[in-house]
Structure formats: C-alpha cells, structure tokens
Amino acid sequence: MAKPKYTSHVGMVDILPDESPKWRALEEIIHEEAAKFNFEEIRTPIMEQTELIVRGIGQLTDIVSKEIFAFEKGDSHYVLRPELTAPVVRSYVEHHLDQRGGSQKLYYIGPMFRAEKPQKGRQRQFHQFGAEVIGSDDPVADVEIIALMMRVYERIGITNFELKLNSVGDPESREAYKEALRDYLRPNLDKMSDVSQERFEKNPMRILDSKEEQDQAFIEDAPVISDYLNEESQQHFTLVKEYLDDLGIDYTLDPHLVRGMDYYTRTAFELTSPDLGSQDALAGGGRYDLLVEEIGGQPTPAVGFAAGMERLMIACEELDISLADEKSVDVYFVTLGDAARKFALTHLPKVREAGLSATMDYKGRSMKAQMKDADRENARYAIIIGDNELAEGKYSLRNMKASEEDSLTFEKILSKLAGV
Numbered sequence: 001m002a003k004p005k006y007t008s009h010v011g012m013v014d015i016l017p018d019e020s021p022k023w024r025a026l027e028e029i030i031h032e033e034a035a036k037f038n039f040e041e042i043r044t045p046i047m048e049q050t051e052l053i054v055r056g057i058g059q060l061t062d063i064v065s066k067e068i069f070a071f072e073k074g075d076s077h078y079v080l081r082p083e084l085t086a087p088v089v090r091s092y093v094e095h096h097l098d099q100r101g102g103s104q105k106l107y108y109i110g111p112m113f114r115a116e117k118p119q120k121g122r123q124r125q126f127h128q129f130g131a132e133v134i135g136s137d138d139p140v141a142d143v144e145i146i147a148l149m150m151r152v153y154e155r156i157g158i159t160n161f162e163l164k165l166n167s168v169g170d171p172e173s174r175e176a177y178k179e180a181l182r183d184y185l186r187p188n189l190d191k192m193s194d195v196s197q198e199r200f201e202k203n204p205m206r207i208l209d210s211k212e213e214q215d216q217a218f219i220e221d222a223p224v225i226s227d228y229l230n231e232e233s234q235q236h237f238t239l240v241k242e243y244l245d246d247l248g249i250d251y252t253l254d255p256h257l258v259r260g261m262d263y264y265t266r267t268a269f270e271l272t273s274p275d276l277g278s279q280d281a282l283a284g285g286g287r288y289d290l291l292v293e294e295i296g297g298q299p300t301p302a303v304g305f306a307a308g309m310e311r312l313m314i315a316c317e318e319l320d321i322s323l324a325d326e327k328s329v330d331v332y333f334v335t336l337g338d339a340a341r342k343f344a345l346t347h348l349p350k351v352r353e354a355g356l357s358a359t360m361d362y363k364g365r366s367m368k369a370q371m372k373d374a375d376r377e378n379a380r381y382a383i384i385i386g387d388n389e390l391a392e393g394k395y396s397l398r399n400m401k402a403s404e405e406d407s408l409t410f411e412k413i414l415s416k417l418a419g420v
C-alpha cells in the first residue's frame with residue numbers, strides 16, 4: 001500500500017473501530033466500580049497552565065525536565081496534561097470543593113500526554129483512569145483507594161499482579177532519611193550515573209528509583225526509609241498494612257519504592273504485572289498530603305492512584321481476555337429495487353425504536369452483495385424485501401445463524417424480534 005500523505009504523530013495512536021468497543025467496555029467497568037465505591041467523576045481540561053504542572057510535580061522529576069508538551073500563545077503558557085492529580089487538585093481548590101462537605105472522592109478517565117520515547121506500553125498520548133480522596137488522612141482512605149484500583153483489575157480477570165507497598169514518610173521523617181541516604185551514597189557517588197549524581201542533593205530518594213545498571217550495587221544495600229519513619233508515619237503505615245490484611249489484599253513491602261512526584265507523602269504503592277515486559281507498571285499512587293497547599297489551598301491530606309489503560313489492554317491481550325463481544329448488528333435490511341429501499345429506510349426507525357440495532361445497504365448493491373455484507377456485519381437477522389414482498393405485505397425474516405426464514409408481516413417481525 002502507498003505511504004499515506006498524513007499519519008498520526010509518533011506515539012499517538014488511533015483507537016480504531018475494531019478496538020473502540022473494548023475501550024468502551026473498560027470505561028463502563030471503571031464507571032460502575034467507581035460508583036460502587038461512591039466516587040464521583042471529574043473532567044478537567046486537556047490543557048493546564050505550565051506553572052501548575054511544574055509546581056505540582058517538582059522541577060527535578062522526569063516529567064518536567066523532558067517529558068512535557070508545552071507551548072505558548074500570547075501571554076499564556078500551556079501544557080498538555082501529563083497526569084491528573086495536580087489538575088484535579090487545582091479544580092478542587094479553584095471551585096472550593098471542600099465546601100461540599102466530607103472528603104471529596106473523585107475519579108477520572110482520559111488521555112494524558114508525555115513526550116517520552118515511545119515503545120510497547122509507552123506512548124506520548126495514553127489513557128489513565130484514576131481516583132483521588134481529598135480531605136482525609138485516615139488510612140481507610142488509602143486502603144479504599146487501593147481496593148478500588150485492584151477491583152477494576154479483578155473484575156476484568158487480571159489477577160496476576162504484584163502490589164508493592166512502601167511509606168515515604170512525612171517531611172520530618174524524610175529529612176532524617178535523606179541525610180542518612182546521602183551519608184551512605186556519598187563515598188561512591190562518583191561511580192554512579194549522571195542522573196543519580198544530579199539527584200543527590202535535591203532528591204536523593206529518587207536515586208533508589210534508578211534503572212541504571214551502574215547504580216544497582218549501591219542502591220541494593222542503601223538504608224531503608226522504614227527505619228526512619230517518625231511515630232505518626234509509622235502508625236499510619238501500620239494501619240494501612242493491617243487494613244489491607246483485613247481485606248485480604250496481598251502486598252509486598254518494597255522499601256525502595258519511591259514515586260516520581262515530589263509531593264507524595266507516607267503511603268506509596270505500585271501495581272506491576274509480569275505480563276507486560278519491560279514497562280511492567282500497571283498503576284501506581286499514594287498519599288500526597290502536601291500538594292493541596294502547594295497549589296494554593298488549605299493544608300489538606302489526600303491520596304490517589306493512576307492506572308494506565310493501554311497497559312491494561314496489553315495485559316488483557318496477553319491473558320486472552322476479551323473485554324467486548326464481537327461486533328454485530330441485530331437487523332440488516334436486504335432490498336431489491338427502489339421501492340424496497342425506501343421501505344427499508346422508513347422502517348429502520350421502527351426497529352431502532354424497538355431497542356434493536358438496524359442497518360441497510362448504502363451503496364445500491366445487488367442482493368447477493370447485501371447478503372454478504374450482512375454476514376460481514378455479523379447480522380443476527382436479515383429482513384429481505386423485494387417487489388413480491390411489498391405487494392403481499394409479508395417479508396422474509398432470515399435468522400442468519402440458523403439459516404431459517406419466515407414470511408411475516410412487519411408487525412409480526414417486530415414482535416418476534418422484540419421477544420429475542
């Protein structure tokens with residue numbers, strides 16, 4: 001085939017008609033499960049002010065230093081949203097959602113944009129679903145967030161995953177830990193990767209996140225944050241673990257799990273799947289008690305997760321899970337002649353009003369070609385109409401699978417179809 005004149009941008013993919021049913025099915029599951037947990041949907045703009053994203057995530061994280069799509073128009077600085085926690089918090093603060101009372105339990109589904117190098121499971125436009133509880137520091141909120149995230153995978157049938165759990169403490173615990181970490185790493189710093197050296201002063205905890213081969217030996221025996229948690233953080237973490245145990249949710253403690261964003265506090269978690277290859281993170285999240293204030297609101301504790309939908313789709317493929325039924329249409333009108341075509345066109349609405357899907361040929365094709373098309377469309381029934389049928393007022397209703405035909409009035413056809 002000739003090379004197309006236009007293509008989508010690298011790392012930005014079309015969701016084609018064959019694939020959209022499974023996306024819709026997934027979205028439906030997310031809406032349903034979120035509703036069961038009594039979360040409300042929030043939809044925010046695709047673009048945000050650059051400053052919101054930069055301040056919200058912190059200067060040093062990968063997202064800000066290299067992965068953001070940003071541009072200017074007039075005096076405004078726009079970014080395509082790379083994630084939704086900061087935008088949701090922006091919306092919470094801007095619209096005083098705290099005044100609705102209670103904790104705000106919000107969820108979202110939508111596209112995110114990161115200028116990363118595309119590979120399997122990593123795109124420049126990708127989709128996330130996620131949820132946030134804003135206004136509670138109760139470990140119950142952490143655990144409900146994790147439970148909602150897990151529930152979506154469970155419902156789909158993806159159960160082959162690992163939930164990694166850590167506490168990154170509060171600022172006080174973290175200062176003590178960062179000091180200890182720097183003391184431990186300092187003697188070998190010159191042997192470590194450039195990225196890690198860069199992170200050493202401002203954000204040494206992110207060194208633990210390094211994927212660089214040369215860093216691994218030094219990371220392995222590094223001090224762990226759990227030894228540096230103050231009493232409050234420790235108590236919180238103990239309860240999170242206890243409640244997860246109560247719910248029968250398995251987890252692995254991973255003392256090296258630190259999240260990419262600087263505003264995370266205390267609980268951090270990540271869901272990984274062995275079915276995903278190198279990009280094995282299905283979802284991740286944690287507590288971010290410092291973000292609301294950073295964005296201009298009152299100090300407000302919060303916790304949330306974000307899950308990658310493309311990765312979920314890849315896991316489904318690996319596990320042979322189909323989210324949506326094969327495409328089909330209930331009724332295909334097969335016609336011969338202009339009068340029959342007109343009959344079909346004016347009777348399509350009646351079938352649709354009865355709650356069924358219905359279509360007809362748009363190309364004036366032969367009856368044989370229309371039957372073939374009905375097969376291709378996976379039609380359950382064909383209503384076959386020619387001059388004789390019109391004169392008689394009875395039409396052939398063909399059950400495509402059983403290859404059976406009945407000659408019936410249109411009213412009889414409708415009542416028969418309504419009953420199946």
Ligand code: AMP
Pocket residue numbers: 083114116121122123124125126127128260281282283284285306307308309310311
């Ligand atoms: P993060 O906001 O980085 O914690 O990402 C949350 C989840 O989104 C990850 O666990 C992935 O499943 C997914 N994700 C992140 N970045 C990408 C990307 N570039 N392409 C596809 N999925 C992604």
